[in-house]
Amino acid sequence: MPDWGRNTLELMVQELQHPVRLDDSFDRRVMVRVRRIYAERRHRGIIRWLGAAASISRRPAWAAALAAGVVAVVSFGVTRERKPAIPAGQAIPVQFVLVAPEAHSVAVVGDFNNWGLGDTALVAENHNGVWSVSAPVHTGVHRYAFLVNGKQWVADPTAPRAADDDFGQPSSALVVEASTQ
Amino acid sequence: MESSDAALVARVLHGEVNAYSALVSRYRDKYARYAVHMLGNREDAEEALQDAFTRAYRSLARCEDPERFGAWLFRILVNRCRTSGARRVRRGQTFVHDETALLNASEEHPAEQTMWREEIERALGELSADQREAFLLKYVEELGYDEMAEITGVGVSALKMRVMRACDRLRVLLREVHSA
Numbered sequence: 028m029p030d031w032g033r034n035t036l037e038l039m040v041q042e043l044q045h046p047v048r049l050d051d052s053f054d055r056r057v058m059v060r061v062r063r064i065y066a067e068r069r070h071r072g073i074i075r076w077l078g079a080a081a082s083i084s085r086r087p088a089w090a091a092a093l094a095a096g097v098v099a100v101v102s103f104g105v106t107r108e109r110k111p112a113i114p115a116g117q118a119i120p121v122q123f124v125l126v127a128p129e130a131h132s133v134a135v136v137g138d139f140n141n142w143g144l145g146d147t148a149l150v151a152e153n154h155n156g157v158w159s160v161s162a163p164v165h166t167g168v169h170r171y172a173f174l175v176n177g178k179q180w181v182a183d184p185t186a187p188r189a190a191d192d193d194f195g196q197p198s199s200a201l202v203v204e205a206s207t208q
Numbered sequence: 209m210e211s212s213d214a215a216l217v218a219r220v221l222h223g224e225v226n227a228y229s230a231l232v233s234r235y236r237d238k239y240a241r242y243a244v245h246m247l248g249n250r251e252d253a254e255e256a257l258q259d260a261f262t263r264a265y266r267s268l269a270r271c272e273d274p275e276r277f278g279a280w281l282f283r284i285l286v287n288r289c290r291t292s293g294a295r296r297v298r299r300g301q302t303f304v305h306d307e308t309a310l311l312n313a314s315e316e317h318p319a320e321q322t323m324w325r326e327e328i329e330r331a332l333g334e335l336s337a338d339q340r341e342a343f344l345l346k347y348v349e350e351l352g353y354d355e356m357a358e359i360t361g362v363g364v365s366a367l368k369m370r371v372m373r374a375c376d377r378l379r380v381l382l383r384e385v386h387s388a
Binding site: 040196 | 233240244254266267324331344378
């Protein structure tokens with residue numbers, strides 16, 4: 028039992044600071060999960076790029092957006108222009124646009140491209156300060172952000188912010204819905 | 209020479225998935241202690257820690273400062289423990305002591321040590337989750353209030369209040385046990 032003449036809380040803290048040791052089976056269990064994620068990503072990446080959709084027309088409002096400063100626009104080209112029936116689970120081409128005249132590079136990272144892990148970031152093209160890239164995104168709810176100059180994480184200022192998801196970085200919500208037409 | 213966190217993160221991001229195991233080994237014991245005390249049992253703690261490592265891997269590209277991977281991982285773990293704790297409350301489970309830790313604690317005077325350990329775990333379990341979190345971060349993990357605020361998203365004043373209330377409550381609980 029503790030020496031009650033000393034500060035009880037100090038004794039309690041000393042006891043709680045004893046290390047808790049996990050065995051190597053913990054590492055193995057974590058790495059099984061990690062390798063599974065890695066394998067799924069590789070598989071998804073191959074499928075995604077085999078079926079990459081055609082690019083879509085650019086928005087005419089770029090000039091106005093430039094004047095407004097940093098503005099991003101996400102458009103769903105196929106659904107607006109051709110309105111095909113798109114079953115759930117299928118990829119739809121989505122255009123991401125960020126107006127950032129001062130940027131040297133802009134990429135799109137999100138859960139649909141593994142947050143750019145292993146060089147999967149979608150590198151945007153620069154059109155006089157308007158950066159855009161089109162990519163197929165599967166139907167569903169996604170999180171994404173713009174990676175400016177390779178290090179600055181910028182949420183899409185025109186899209187709803189995604190709820191905090193532990194990682195301390197702002198991100199935006201993207202809903203890609205299946206067409207019922 | 210041991211690789212830095214940033215070097216390991218870079219290797220993982222370039223597709224060397226096995227490099228992640230070095231990060232797991234580096235942080236598992238350090239953070240297991242927090243999870244075990246926060247959740248009160250080893251099973252939930254290991255699950256929360258596994259979940260934190262997995263989520264960190266999924267979002268590794270979002271780790272803004274890879275040199276501080278450990279701090280970033282800890283923030284994820286604190287959130288996982290909150291979620292796990294809330295789920296347990298919804299399931300109606302109570303805070304239970306960590307039997308394995310109790311066994312590990314039996315050193316010089318096994319019975320007395322185990323009893324003391326049980327009292328501590330029971331007292332911790334009597335705190336609200338917010339107070340327990342603040343107390344553990346401040347005194348067991350020895351973080352500063354600014355770090356705690358960054359990790360928890362709670363203001364410094366509120367954290368100080370939680371720590372103070374936790375200490376007051378623990379003194380009362382441990383005194384009650386001693387005088388019983």
